[in-house]
Amino acid sequence: LSDPKGPVGLHSYDTESKKVTAEIPGEGFDIKSASAGPGVIVYEKLGSINLYDLTTKKSSVVPITVRGDFPEVRPAFKNLEPYITGSAISPSGQRAVFSARGWVMTLPAAKGDARLISETQGVHRRDPAWSPDGKTISYFGDENGKQQLALYDTASGKTKFLDLGDAPAYYYSA
Secondary structure, three states, X not given: OEOOOOOOEEEEEOOOOOOEEEEEOOOOOOEEEEEEEOOEXXXXXXXXXXXXXXXXXXXXXXXXXXXXXXXXXXXXXXXXHHXXXXXXXXXXXXXXXXXXXXEEEEEEOXXXXXXXXXXXXXXXXXEEEEOOOOXXXXXXXXXXXXXXXXXXXXXXXXXXXXXXXXXXXXXXXX
């Protein structure tokens, strides 16, 4: 596995000619792991198991069906674009923060992982904003049973909650 031009792909090395050949070029998502078997290399890419036949030099997906109780609560890839309720770009421009479906997450401008601000479910978080120094992300949330301003410290991962006033009240644009 190697990533000479970006995403991780599968490469072979000829010990006599010392030539490296991209057997499966790195495109889109990285190949996460690979293991050799009799006549094939088994590799994982984006949650699917694939077989690379050493003779034909072709890949095929291994069809796997997982059936379990309560499939509606299993983790799944979802397009959150229609549910975005707020966004802001970090002062450095390297990341952006979004709120969607009650979650606040940061996403990279180019390559990297999405990061959730909090794993607590059943909370309505919205209207995120970066501080000018990029050290804090603010948003409105009801983690403590009432609407508060949340200040998330990006270095420590800790959140401080500030009361805004007595109910009934509704705040927006952190």
